[in-house]
Amino acid sequence: MRHENILGFIAADIRGSGSWTQNFLITEYHEHGSLRDYLRTNILDQRAMLQLAFTASNGLAHLHTEICGMQGKPAIAHGDIKSSNILIKKNGTCALGDMAMATRFLSDTNEINTASHAQRVGTKRYMAPEHLDGSMNRDSFEAYKMTDIYSFGLVLWEIARRCFARGIVEDAELAYFDCVSSEPSFDEMRRVVATERRRPDIPNRWSGDDCLRTMAKLMSECWNPNPAARLTALREKKRQ
Template identity: 30%
Template structure:
């Protein structure tokens, strides 16, 4: 992958507004035991030790080429410490100084962290960083005979997003400017680490150093809106991450001349806009089982590569979105709960039970709680118990919501008293009103005769009670 045409001297300014002194790193080892781990030890290695640890920078120790030199595997401290040593072919470049400066101030499990540095006989500096034994993300996605599945891809994407979030949340923030799959390395535990900070800038976009630094980056990942120093922002890293996310989804390179259009953005963006998410999935692996996960990944990538930087999401929002996608893909329980929530959100058809068996819930009227009442008898049984006919007047309650029919209270009262006077023992049926739309549940009108020998006074009280309950 080619680089934007600009030399190292013009791409990185040598001025340091933060008054960083390299000799200060030797004193940091006294503060390395602080619990907050704000300061960490940065060692200065002897050049002879680095030369011996890399077998004089032999081909057997060669790991690959970085943005500003070759990288070698080194076994230090008698083999107890395995590290990677970056060595420039010429004198120390501003890229080397810049990487040492930034990595001496930021540290995270998601970054390829700085261990120390050395100085050769030509006063050139060598960078010693953590060793990543499992190669790069580029090799994993594009050269592996067994490409990773969707769960692994989302996990790696989430780890890179957390690295970007950590850089942008630093004080002052760090803008990487060269996020790409070859700069994401895989550690011994299979986790992704963001490395190669040669083009990174530390500071606010208003700072003099940021304003005087020309644009730089890798073609295919470079933000098209980053044409002048004043255009740089954290959203430039978001664009590069969007390209990386499209690599995860499609398995294609950022720029591949075997396709038309060669740019992964120009190819994928119209498909995502049209909702054809399956068309951009890597054909080498089965598609995700849950289409929602694929849709969220594709839409997130499209948002990251928007032409307007202000419309791109923040790194923290990217992390949250990838975490939700990870839950969808990796947790059957989460999927079950989501499907259950969708089902519960649908309207439920209510099928009323028979009037004789339906049990209504109790509620409050004012400050009084209704007591539980028995079931409502059917209309036929009510007629038979009261000796009524089909011509008896029937009234519906204006405040109830169901179609429960009741005899008028006046008829019930007169019928009950006449039967009592005739010496007949009659058990009044339970009359009950359903739920009111305006005031909750109406009190039940259950009538019970406690004293069969009660006199006229009791009958009068009973009539008055019935009239009050059924106005």
């Protein structure tokens, strides 16, 4: 799991007495905080936008890829991709964090190993349509990876809004800010995403900029309603 675009784990500890227990995870510290907070206070040029998008997709591609050998790792689906779970390093690159909802695929036994706790459903705003309408095939690890890709498309939209081009930049907003409440319910998201098949609006100005137009095409392929038609994380990384 050691990778430049994955939040580095340092140590874990458990402290407690007979009546209470505290669990600690110690990770690398990134002073810029989350991508969500970073976008609220920073306007991006094209280079900064592409660096954020590429390094985040680089981390996701590493997670999704099985690496065989003594220093290998299983394929992992993150399960909760969103801008608040991506941290910004000092050099302006991304590190994916918070693997609490992750799902592992053990190829030797063809076993899908999901988070043990009940709340492994991710964040409602970023849930894929097949997750919302119950059509997701939970016996297929590929299905878990494709929900990550959908969510990542929404993150790309949040990033691209903050890119200054042609004298304009959009405000920092979360996906679907204009059609659901600030804390949307499951039913709200199901109606908007799965039933009405709505997606975040692409601003008109993006069509006049080569870089933003390419980003718009990329995110649209990520949030395709058909999971099989979405890009893989590796293809997404290579397209940027």
